[in-house]
Amino acid sequence: MTMYDCFLEIAFEAELDTKEDPELLEISSRICNENLSTRATAITELRKMIFDRGECEPRRTDDEYLLRFLRCKDFIVPRAHRLLVRYCRFREDHPHLYQDVDLWSLMKVGNIYECCLHDKPGVGRLSIVRLGKYDTTEIAVEDLLRTALVVMEIGLRQPKNQVLGGTIIVDLEGLSLKQISTLTPSIAYQIVSILGGATPARLNSLHLINYTWLLNTFFYIFKKFIPQNAWDRIHFHGSDLKSLHKIVDLECLPARYGGTCNSVVSVSKWLQKIKKYRDGNFDREMKELGYLIKE
Template sequence: MYKCFLEIGFEAELSTHEDPELLELAHEMCNEDVATRHIACAELRDMIYERGECNPYRMDDVFLLRFLRARDFIVPKAHRLLVRWCNFRIQYPYLYEGVDLWALVKIKDAYEGTLLDRPDIGRLSIFRFGTWDTSEFPVEDLVKAGVLMFDIGIRQPKLQVLGGTLIVDLEGITLRHVATLTPTIAYQIVSLLGVTTPARLKSCHIINYSWILNTFFYLFKRFIPREFYDKIFFHGYDLKSLQKHIDLECLPPRYGGTCNSHAPFGLWLQKIKKYRTAEFDKEMKALGYLVKE
């Protein structure tokens, strides 16, 4: 029975459906009014044309809603976010252009997520870079997988509204891992957390770290906007501290929780491939990805 429910969860990863309950949450969490949101989309579209600061590959309401939801339907803020998103794609095209989607299955457990999405937590995602063998593939592939994970996930209206919570688990991190972190890599990773992407980050929790954190965090701190600081929490090896912020129902057993609907990146991507639709393939190709049969 559990496997059946989990399979349903994987299939739902490709859903772009908006149900009434979601729209109620969108009003509460994103200041969205279904009756007038088309007006906000039109205002954002006009602003794009008038200011000429970016040239997004799409201008339809469905696409623009991602940015409006991420900035509580404040049109100027949504526009600034869209400009940053477009500039990021222009600056680092190698992160997606010609990237073979299914080849990134090699990332395996470096990223992990749970399929239990709640208004208070959103989608819980876990970065476990210490599981990565630096001799198997370059750090750029980790970033490519992160970009892909976001590009697929943000298609879901549910995740656009609920946002997400992040755990950065530094267990297993060595100097070999730290040596791969250039300022460019650090900026790219921070960008995925909502700096240049239409993501609603609720909080970020850093756990299982030692003195190596000083070097690790120093690289990232310079790129983190000051308004994000109050969303970042350091717990060291204290899981009780982590559990004060994230309900046990949402945490995997590894962190003392009871959630078993976890999905390592490799498995998640396999399921995306299994349940993908023609519309999904079309969207990924439009972004520049190589989608093999």
Template sequence: MHECFLEIAYEAELNTSEDPELLEIAPQLCNETPATRLSGLTELRNMIYDRDECTPPRMDDAYLLRYLRARKFVVPRAYKLLVRYCQFREQYPHLYRGVDLWGLMRVGCAYEGSMYDRPDVGRLSVFRFGTWDPNEYPVEDLLRAGMAISEIGIRQPKMQVMGGVVIVDLEGLTLRQTATLTPSIAYQITCLMGIALPVRVKSCHIINYSWVLHTFIYLFKRFIPQKTWERIHFHGWDLKSLHKHIDPECLPPRYGGTCRNHVPIGTWFQKIKKYRDEQFDKEMKDLGYLVKE
């Protein structure tokens, strides 16, 4: 039964239709109503044309809604996010241009995601960079995988509306791994976590750390807006502290939870490849990815 549920969940990852039940909770989650939607799309589209600061990949309603939902329909903020997204793509084309989408399966367990989404938590993602072996692939592949995961995830209206929560698990991180965290890499990571991509991170939780935390804080603090810092929580090795913010029902057993539907991103990519359709292939190719058979 568990495996059957997971297969249904994997297939649903490619669903880009809007569920009426989802739109019922959208006013609470992202301030979306028929009125804000109509006015927001009109105002955002006019801003894009009038200011001429960026050339978005697309201009259709479904695409622009990503940015409005990510910024709770505050149109000036959604516009700034769209401009940052376009600038980010121009600045770091190596993260997507010519990247073999299915080759990113090699990142294995460095990213992990829950297939159990609740309105209060959204999609729970876990970054386990301590599992990454620099001998197997460079840090740039971690960034490429992070960007691809985001681009695929934000195709789903469910993910746009619900947003998500991130756990950064620093257990096992070595000096050699942290040495790869240049200011440029740190900036790209913060961009991928919602500064420049239309993903809404409700909160971020840093766990299982020691001395390495100081390196992280020093590198990332200058790139993260003050308002975002208010949503970052430090728990050390205290799982009870983590449980005050995230229901154990949503957490894997590793973190004192009961959720069995957490999957490594390598497996997730395999399932995306299995269930994808022509529309998915076209959208990802239009973004610059190689989508091989």
């Protein structure tokens, strides 16, 4: 095994680490407005708000779980509560995305989704969606949604991802009318919800690359579901990615996009390694979410 392979194995194993790092808490104070001296009070206030208002019935109300919602909303308790309500309602309205879904079967999505295992403040986890690679005859659009949701759920078990958030690149190269036709308004709503509208995922920025005016109709489907306060985090780039390089650190971008990150993995490989390194707690949590965990 090469040094690079060793590094990747360590990185994959770390994907299931749910312990808090003291250094991360210092970063969280800057990014998420987290304060150790008042954190317990905020969690207690959020828990009380859940029970007093009765607008949702979350599957968990323990400190560790509620913390991800507070971090996502900069420890502003009412905003964290509204997000939790949206999250619970989204799950209630779309059980087909997780209920009895065979977790490991989502490896079939292959390299439509990729991620760069080089997380740093300002970028966080860089995820890439290559819609032009989506074969509509082989993969159902619902499986794309299921995969995005499960990547989010697994990723948010890790405190690092709760704090650093993520950056998303949607590569539109090769996107066809046949592929666009599967992206109905209902599917568009679910995508926007998974990307942060109804999940405790901190979105640093979203980049559509290889974008042309011919794709305006494609984007119009999504436009009405995107909150006004999210627009300053959405960026459009053509085939010249110099504008992307001004926002996303080259260390976090794969060579394909002019970067230097070589720890780029497909969702298929990522799930293979999650399966390899998972433990009993992981299996229990995913089953509680509704997923099937088959050997």
